[in-house]
Amino acid sequence: MAAGLVISAPASGVGKTTLTLALARAWRNRGLNVQCFKSGPDYIDPAFHAAATGRASVNIDSWAMDRKTIAHLVSRSMDADIVLAEGSMGLFDGVAAPGVFGTGATADIAEMLGWPVVLVIDPSGQAQTAAAMAAGLRDYRPAVKLAGVVLNRVASPRHENLVRHALNEAGIAVFGALPRHAEISLPKRHLGLVQAEEQAEIGKLIDEAARFVGEHVDLDAVLRSATSWSPQPAANGLNVTPPGQRIALARDAAFSFVYPHMLEAWRAAGAEISTFSPLADEAPDASADVCWLPGGYPELHAGKIAANAHFRSGLRAFAETRPVHGECGGYMVLGTALTDADGVRHEMTGLLGLETSFAKRRMHLGYRLAELAAPMPGHRPGARLRGHEFHYSTIVAQPDMPLAVVHDATGAVIAETGSRRGHATGTFFHLIAEDR
Template sequence: MTTSAKGLVIGAPRSGSGKTTVTLGLLRALNRRGLRAQGLKCGPDYIDPAFHTVASGRDSINLDAWSMTPEMVASLAAGTLQDTDVALCEASMGLFDGVPAPQGRSGASADVAAALGWPVLLVMDVSGQSQTAAAIVKGCATYDPRVRVAGVVINKVASPRHHLLVVNAIEALGIPVLGALPRQEAITLPERHLGLVQARETNDLDARLDAMADFVAAHVDLDRILAIAVPFAAAPAPTPVLPPPAQRIALAQDAAFSFFYPHLAREWHSAGAELIPFSPLNDEAPAPDSDLCWLPGGYPELHAGRLAAAQNFLNGLRRFAQAKPVHGECGGYMTLGTMLTDANGETHRMAGLLSVSTSFAKRKMNLGYREAETCAASPLGPKATRLRGHEFHYATITDPGNDTPFAMTRDVYGGAATPAGSQRGLVSGSFFHVIARAD
């Protein structure tokens, strides 16, 4: 598998430095130049790739160095970059932030940069500092010999004097400053409890992205940024991430069920599977000639009343489950349960295919990587199938019900495996989002 596309990773020393603004602005600005710019995202994140897709007009995917082997990361990236000129891979959190794991498998964005052989464009929030910014850049440039910081964009520059002090200090290290963004509060994207509001729900998104592109293009050197991007060092071999769970897959897709990883859709389609979308919010049932129904995560708690009233959807789902498998992740799992309590404390009756009840009124953040081993045969494989993925939710279980567990899961910090999710007959679900099979 070969591609002529060049790429780079857009990283930062910490979250909130401006990576997303720079990435989206560059994608849209390069797209307007006529270049085929492709977005990618490090780590488990459903929301940023959707914004990449709108900014560039090309589907973005996630590359996760904990759930995926380096070979999987490189194979997925190469498969995404066909007919592409340049790829911008947005990092998550700080460049080296990950979990305890062998080098290359910590989930840090630096691991993705190393797997792809791509340089890093470092975005630095320099508010409240001047020459000290160079010390942080030097630390990032020397911390991991696998990673090369090829340039810097400084953000939140307060004045010409501030600009001079910061740029002179960084460039004395031999690392070029390729852009300087002044303080700008007007260009923002709305946020929600799991991060940004989804792209499909953001008002005037194209206008916001155009404003980001104008802002970034006015303050960074697009040509020099393109010049630091490099192609793959070698052609990655195709490496499957997760086999399709069925031939024809009815996939819930709307504002309540949108957290489905694009790399799975791409891989399953490439393997010959067919994804058949339907909208529970529009009271649509899964296509009865499908082989499997998949309910992804999303925001069912924001639409619980509408889902409870969607009798065609609920009755169609119940009929489907009598003969064919149904699997739900996170929000989909909540929908398969008996009751869902929304943030206002109002209780809504769900599908009742699993005996669990959940609540968004009683909130507790659950966040982190998980390794799962299934307790019985399921759409994801035979009993004892090992999977890697994550949890990210605020909902809590108010009544676990009496179903058997879907899987035994453990975190990455040495804790004991604990039961997770529910399985009853052909129906299964949990808060666990699968990313890849465990190697």
């Protein structure tokens, strides 16, 4: 029987990931089987979770997934001793209009699974007000249970005592207080994302976080606060059709934003996945029947991609007879050109007419619901696909036929329709699930 907890906070950037990784590694070092999940559409944290626990982590999302899908995904924790679900943004932050069964808020997952919440609170610039904020979060949605808090970036013992006393007066357990300790902060990039595989010292970083948190947090008290939970075996509840039987998947530092549950679902349905590296000038496997280019950071490697003639010619040859699909960064590489942040224009593969630029950054962020106007690998015309978009590129040209009618989470139609030409298709959103 597993015990479940949700790690959340009042806002982003407070230390949820660091605490999740530290707890996971500390309990793993004690011999416990730890299973992590990520609430919301995050491409990066599951890989850090896997590095900390030695077990694959996947996303669970109340806007894009139904309850059956989430139940299926969390059933992998049947043999775990402790389950940690890391939240995104603030505890109750989501979109205004519900999706499949919720707004995408971490609180939806906590309520559905009955797991209490450990709040990470950064009381910088305040003292007793931190207790008022924690009490407000505790009382905002009665079905979401608060286990207690961990204070992060506490300035001094005096500061800690003031905050602790106020929290105790409010009847809120304090599991520990972390003084400022920059050495365990995870690095950021222009998207706020750095991948686990890019961190040569990731194991040491997580070990240091576990040691540091173990010195300042009562790990036994946190463990006791978890709710016992008996995940039930679930039939395959993932409504995901593989794009083909043999899938050539671009996979390297420029193409790595793939939701783990998608790859698992493809394999579970019998698909075979062969990876290739465009940055190493590799072409897709000629024996594959579909090629998939995920998102990532092509803008950081645009010069190399443009210079890799074997990759570009091999992809073009593949697309003459078989489907090729790109998501976000992969979509940009299927286009005609990409202008980087320095204003340098790089020729891409030209399978689509899309031209994008990072010279003038503009953030595109949010859930997407697309109704396909034409088929794309694995999905028929008329299919309703749920996904998430996050990038800073601007469309310079988008001359091809639209792939879909795309709405944001409010129902508003957006301009990023995706594209189709010949056997090539692409979208700016990353696919999470298809509506049943």
